[in-house]
Amino acid sequence: MTEPLALETSGLTKVYGSGHTEVVALRDASMQVRRGEVVALLGPSGAGKSTFLLCVGLINPPTRGTVTIGGKLMQDGPRSLGDLRRFRREHIGFVFQKSNLIPFLSAIENVQVVGELIGRPSSVARRRAKELLDALGVGKRAFNMPTQLSGGEQQRVTVARALANQPSLILADEPTAALDSVRGRQVMELFRDVAHRHGTGVIVVTHDHRALDVFDTIYEMEDGLLKPAASAIARATVAHA
Amino acid sequence: MNLAVRDIRHSLGRFVLTTLGVGMLLMVVMGMGGIYRGLVDDALVVTRGIGADLWVVQRDTRGPFAEVSRLPRSLVDRVAAVPGVTDAREFVFHTIQREHRGKPLRMGVLGLGWPTDKGEGLPLIAGRPLAQNHFEMIADESLGLGLGERLRLGKDTYTVVGLTRWLVASGGDGIACFTSRDAQAIQFDEPGESIRLERQARRARADEIDFGRTQPGVLDRASGPAQNLAALPGPSISAVIARLMPGSDPASVQRSMSGWSDVTTYTGPQQEELLLKGSVDRARRQILLFRVLLTIISAVIMALIIYTLTLDKLHPIALLKLIGAPTHVIAGLILQQSLIMGVLAYGVGYLIGTRLFPLFPRRVLVTNDDLLRLAGIVLVISVLASLLGIWKAMRVAPNEAIG
Numbered sequence: 300m301t302e303p304l305a306l307e308t309s310g311l312t313k314v315y316g317s318g319h320t321e322v323v324a325l326r327d328a329s330m331q332v333r334r335g336e337v338v339a340l341l342g343p344s345g346a347g348k349s350t351f352l353l354c355v356g357l358i359n360p361p362t363r364g365t366v367t368i369g370g371k372l373m374q375d376g377p378r379s380l381g382d383l384r385r386f387r388r389e390h391i392g393f394v395f396q397k398s399n400l401i402p403f404l405s406a407i408e409n410v411q412v413v414g415e416l417i418g419r420p421s422s423v424a425r426r427r428a429k430e431l432l433d434a435l436g437v438g439k440r441a442f443n444m445p446t447q448l449s450g451g452e453q454q455r456v457t458v459a460r461a462l463a464n465q466p467s468l469i470l471a472d473e474p475t476a477a478l479d480s481v482r483g484r485q486v487m488e489l490f491r492d493v494a495h496r497h498g499t500g501v502i503v504v505t506h507d508h509r510a511l512d513v514f515d516t517i518y519e520m521e522d523g524l525l526k527p528a529a530s531a532i533a534r535a536t537v538a539h540a
Numbered sequence: 541m542n543l544a545v546r547d548i549r550h551s552l553g554r555f556v557l558t559t560l561g562v563g564m565l566l567m568v569v570m571g572m573g574g575i576y577r578g579l580v581d582d583a584l585v586v587t588r589g590i591g592a593d594l595w596v597v598q599r600d601t602r603g604p605f606a607e608v609s610r611l612p613r614s615l616v617d618r619v620a621a622v623p624g625v626t627d628a629r630e631f632v633f634h635t636i637q638r639e640h641r642g643k644p645l646r647m648g649v650l651g652l653g654w655p656t657d658k659g660e661g662l663p664l665i666a667g668r669p670l671a672q673n674h675f676e677m678i679a680d681e682s683l684g685l686g687l688g689e690r691l692r693l694g695k696d697t698y699t700v701v702g703l704t705r706w707l708v709a710s711g712g713d714g715i716a717c718f719t720s721r722d723a724q725a726i727q728f729d730e731p732g733e734s735i736r737l738e739r740q741a742r743r744a745r746a747d748e749i750d751f752g753r754t755q756p757g758v759l760d761r762a763s764g765p766a767q768n769l770a771a772l773p774g775p776s777i778s779a780v781i782a783r784l785m786p787g788s789d790p791a792s793v794q795r796s797m798s799g800w801s802d803v804t805t806y807t808g809p810q811q812e813e814l815l816l817k818g819s820v821d822r823a824r825r826q827i828l829l830f831r832v833l834l835t836i837i838s839a840v841i842m843a844l845i846i847y848t849l850t851l852d853k854l855h856p857i858a859l860l861k862l863i864g865a866p867t868h869v870i871a872g873l874i875l876q877q878s879l880i881m882g883v884l885a886y887g888v889g890y891l892i893g894t895r896l897f898p899l900f901p902r903r904v905l906v907t908n909d910d911l912l913r914l915a916g917i918v919l920v921i922s923v924l925a926s927l928l929g930i931w932k933a934m935r936v937a938p939n940e941a942i943g
């Protein structure tokens with residue numbers, strides 16, 4: 300395979316604090332995500348899933364280990380290689396559990412701003428934002444401010460924002476926690492469609508075992524240790540699908 | 541899409557109120573500057589209006605504005621005879637405070653050198669210059685007198701025939717112009733009884749000297765009005781003002797009078813300097829310092845406001861960083877808001893100020909130069925104020941947007 304992986308991490312370790320307050324949140328995590336692959340990340344609370352996404356998303360530097368995105372080595376231990384912020388806006392899309400919309404921008408502007416940040420003309424960015432909102436079923440709420448949207452609507456706008464820059468990697472941390480199971484599944488399927496259509500690598504942290512059939516690969520994390528689908532429930536669910 | 545404008549629109553009420561507040565602060569800064577200029581200008585308006593090339597005052601005094609100066613009227617003719625002088629006039633100026641319509645009325649009394657000076661050169665806004673050598677006056681509008689209004693000063697009643705604007709003494713009192721004889725009559729207004737006693741005493745003095753005994757006419761006059769007494773000194777004047785021939789050097793004219801033991805001379809600019817360094821100096825410096833202080837305070841307040849506005853936005857700013865917004869976008873957001881606030885506040889200050897200042901009891905003179913300078917200062921303040929906010933925004937980590 301000559302095509303570079305969407306994501307490759309090796310030996311990713313993150314230690315918070317020091318001395319007796321030291322917490323090892325991530326131990327030697329290695330993961331490979333192909334282009335177009337949709338990965339689920341399971342695990343109990345406090346296992347280190349969010350920490351993993353923050354390291355991979357070039358937001359929190361790891362204590363040790365490397366992060367390679369789209370064949371580009373971006374993070375080597377705490378050392379960042381290249382302009383991380385620029386890389387984030389061009390190649391990575393984020394969705395978090397709590398919706399994180401900019402409060403002074405309307406729904407459509409929240410999506411549009413991402414397009415403008417990567418240098419698209421305002422009108423192009425806006426058109427694309429409208430398409431995304433329509434596709435996510437919140438086109439009618441485009442001109443509402445975030446506070447006027449329900450939790451589910453906010454989350455769908457956030458997903459639209461994560462897609463706006465046509466990223467090569469989407470990182471979603473419990474994106475469906477605030478949605479009902481139907482909507483939750485729709486979002487997961489949307490991720491899969493985007494991944495398959497555009498060759499985007501997707502990692503979704505989720506607790507929703509009913510939607511696991513959407514995923515190509517399932518990882519599990521416990522106490523900072525990352526391992527491919529070990530849990531019986533996960534395997535059973537995938538096998539069942 | 542302009543993030544600064546979006547954010548302002550989102551919290552419009554708060555932004556408007558804050559801008560109004562800053563605007564009023566800037567208005568006070570503007571006003572302080574205006575009061576300063578007004579004070580300086582008022583101090584000079586009389587001297588400039590008179591346009592004298594040379595002021596001749598009582599020896600070793602800084603008269604006639606900064607302190608009292610008294611000279612004999614005959615000095616006018618002496619000054620007129622000096623080479624280089626084209627025209628010498630008496631100058632009478634003093635301040636009085638009388639009752640009018642039950643209220644205290646303070647005014648500067650300025651004597652015009654009738655008949656050569658009828659007040660045509662004054663900044664008249666209504667009425668006319670003086671037309672007769674007695675019982676008419678030109679009043680500044682700040683005195684609150686109307687055209688045709690009659691005012692009793694001393695034994696005589698004067699009619700207001702003209703009104704001026706911003707003709708005030710350095711203390712801020714409005715000036716009324718009379719013929720210099722009337723001005724002196726007002727200044728040396730004495731009760732009838734004291735005049736009778738003075739005339740008797742004068743007659744008695746005349747009786748005792750040869751001149752009185754040999755010239756019976758003098759005795760007659762001694763019991764009459766003082767101004768008819770050529771040989772006896774009349775009421776004094778404040779100064780003599782001289783105009784010089786075009787092209788003549790004031791310094792050389794001053795030199796030729798330097799031998800006179802009873803006078804000191806000042807050129808026009810020297811007189812202005814005396815006024816600024818003398819009577820209004822403390823007030824001027826006081827206001828100047830206060831103005832500097834106010835400017836610094838507005839800068840601090842604006843910086844704090846922009847800083848708190850930024851603190852309120854730290855979460856969205858972290859989010860912008862998370863989605864990869866470059867530094868200049870975030871700094872631009874804060875800087876633009878600061879500039880928008882500065883510019884709008886300046887406009888608010890200007891609009892309120894220009895409506896409010898004319899209602900002040902003393903002149904608030906807002907010059908274009910001062911307005912431009914303040915605009916520049918506001919721009920600099922806006923930029924500096926935003927630096928504190930930008931510094932804070934730069935230190936926000938993107939992961940503060942999560943959780």
Ligand SMILES: Nc1ncnc2c1ncn2[C@@H]1O[C@H](COP(=O)(O)OP(=O)(O)O)[C@@H](O)[C@H]1O
Pocket residue numbers: 315316322323324342343344345346347348349350351
């Ligand atoms: N900023 C931090 N400072 C110190 N400890 C942290 C920090 N963030 C997370 N942790 C700790 O790291 C561990 C993993 O946390 P997290 O990645 O949030 O887990 P998960 O997302 O799987 O619930 C937890 O023990 C948590 O308390």
Ligand SMILES: [Mg+2]
Pocket residue numbers: 348349350472
């Ligand atoms: Mg988490």
